Structure formats: structure tokens, C-alpha cells
Amino acid sequence: MIKLLLAEDQGMMRGALALLLGLEEDIEIVAQVGDGDEIVPKALETQPDVALLDIELPGRSGLDAAADLRARMPGCQVLILTTFGRPGYLRRAMEAGAAGFLVKDGPVEDLAAAIRRVLAGERVIDPALAAAALSAGPNPLTQRERDVLAAAVDGATVADIAAKVHLSPATVRNYLSAAIGKTQTRNRMEAVRAARQNGWL
Amino acid sequence: MIKLLLAEDQGMMRGALALLLGLEEDIEIVAQVGDGDEIVPKALETQPDVALLDIELPGRSGLDAAADLRARMPGCQVLILTTFGRPGYLRRAMEAGAAGFLVKDGPVEDLAAAIRRVLAGERVIDPALAAAALSAGPNPLTQRERDVLAAAVDGATVADIAAKVHLSPATVRNYLSAAIGKTQTRNRMEAVRAARQNGWL
DNA sequence: GGCCACCCGTGACATTTGTCCCGGGCCCGG
């Protein structure tokens, strides 16, 4: 019996997946969570064999939780299930020690199969996605550039960003300019878009 | 037996819901589509009793399709199922003649129940959402303001927008200014954000 | 007909944004 932890914020999706996977004879859902902060505690409590994690969750990101989980429960395999097949996400998932990476676009049938393969020690990754991740190259943005860009997401002015990140306005503009240059874009908004698209955030 | 059409772009979600609803004794899925343009043709072909529609789809929006469907198949009830409980979405869904509006956050159990209630002639709407939709008031943006704002989503410059909408750059700036004023925001990005948040698009 | 809302455009203006060049500090690797 494969013991499974399911982390997914959308109630309907979580419920549907739980029911679905529960129908499989060899799978048992031992925990369901809708918040990233609950993943590790619940896992330690219920000792699942596989953790199926969404990336974008309230609280901690599924990727953060994955790294933690690998460190604290090496026997538990991590399978990432996400809406967005962003190259940077895949890269970070691999660095966090995930064994597999699925996008929610694919057919449901893949899911149970992937869980079994992951438990058997295989790696499960969409080949097209892997190619995209490799061709995209690593994240060119520096830590501060990411911070500033992240603070600029919803139309904040330079002053707003400066306040949020505790920096001088002048410095903020310098970082923004650098980020715009590295992303090969023409302004803040495009830079944010490009960074998110690639999973650089 | 309730004949159901299911429109949802995420393969995994669509598959999971289909399997799930298929387990109900009184529900039969007669069609599954992942593209907004396929909704009406498929419905005409399969004659469902209820259409379960996502809003954000490739091709036509689920809301557009809903209006069409109501006009061409008055006997088919429309149930909107969406990730985002935006006031404007709910409003538009009602105007399009939808009988129900569910968000994907809720529990799966609600779904089958909602389908049956809708078929019985009831309206299914989250009360909190209804209140929000009423308090938000109607869409204050004019057609052109929406167009311009929509063209500005991903960081396009004034020149880009002007080209996309076939207007003078000066005019574009005026419309943007008006939209910013009406949304009570400080710049393009915030205006776009506010408009999307409210479902004004 | 007058009023009003929306459409489309111009010109002028202040502010914001993006760029470049310049400092200084820190730490790491050669």
C-alpha cells in the first residue's frame, strides 16, 4: 500500500484527486493539506511514501517544502504537480530533490502511474519540459534583483518598492534597470512577466 | 439520467471531474471539451441537460459561450465553475443567463448537488460572492477603456497599444488616464490589476 | 433643439521611469 500525502490549495481539485487516487487499490491517502506550512508537520506525523505537492500554495511554496521534506524524510519521494510548466520551476524542483514533475494539463491516468514509478525510484519528467528547462539556462537574476522585481509585481512605484525592500529609491531603479537588461525586456512590467514566465520570480 | 457537458481546459481537472461525476448514478457525461469554441457545437450535437463551464478557456470565454448556449438551447441549464470568484464574473454570468456559479475552492461534494439543484430550476450562488458582486457595483469602464486596458496587460508601451487598437498614441493615453481615474489607482499596472480583480477586463 | 455620454484627437506640462556613469564597501578566488 502506497501512503500518499496530497498538498493542493484548490478544494475541488484536491477533493477530486483524493477521491480518484483513493480508488486505486494500492494507494492510500494518509493526509490532505491546503497550505504549504502544513506539509512538513503533516508528513512527519503521517509518514507518507510519496508527497504530491502543488507549487503555488498559501504559506510556503511547495518547492520550499519539498527541499525540507527531502532533508528530514529521505525515504519520502516528492512528486511536484503544477499548473505551470515553467522551466525555472522544474529546475528548482530538481534542485530541491523532487523525483518527478507533472503539469496539470496532462491526462489523469498519468498520475497514478507516475506515483508508482516515483516510488520505484524512477524519475518522471515531461521530456519537452526538460528540454525547455535546459535551453532556458539558469536564473541570471541576482538575489536583490529578484526581491525588487517581486516587489514590483502589482504596479508599485519606485518609492513603494524602496519602502518594501528597505532600500534607497535610486538603488531600486538601478536593480530594476539591471533586471530589465538581463531579461531583455523594455520595462518593469515586461521584466516581471518574463521572470515569472521562466519561474525566476 | 442527467446529461452533462463538461468544459474545462486543465486536462487533469477535467479528467478528475469527469470520473468523479461519472460515479454518480444519476449523472452521465455526454461531452468533454477543453476549448471554448467547441462548447456550442458539442452541446448542439449531444443535447446535454446541464453545461458545466469554466470561464477562462482557450478560444471563447465560457461566459460568451454561456450566452450563446442559453439563446440556442433554452432547455440546457448553465453552471459556471471557475477558479476566481470575481464580482464582475458573477455579474456577467448572471447576465448571460447562467443558473449557477461555483468557485473551485469549495468541496467537491457541492458539485453534484449543485448540478441537481440547477436542473430543478434553482439558482446556485455563493451568498458571500453575491454580496461582493452587489457591493462592487457595475463595470464603470467604457468599451474603449476596456480595450486599451486589455491591450496594456503585459507591459506594452503606449505605441504598442496604439498599434494594437488602431488609435492615436495620444488617445490611448487619455483612455488610460480615464481608466486609472475610474479604478482609483495610480498607474497602468494597478489599473489593469484592479480591473482584472473585479472581472472587468 | 439641447443635453449628455461616448468616441477621437492635439498640445502642453509635471512626474516617473529607465539608463549611464560615478563612487564606496564586502567577500571570494586566483
Place this chain on the structure above:
DNA sequence: CCGGGCCCGGGACAAATGTCACGGGTGGCC
């Protein structure tokens, strides 16, 4: 020790953006 990277700031300048006032056109409504 000397680069080179990242961190943090300042100043100056051109370009883009947001605002305002102003034209004219259309069409609906009273």
C-alpha cells in the same frame, strides 16, 4: 594583493507616462 562579483547609493539626462484643457464628431434621450 588584485581582480571581479555582488551589494548600496548618488547625480544627470532622455524617454515614457500621467494629467489637464481643449477641440470636434456621433448618437440617444428628453
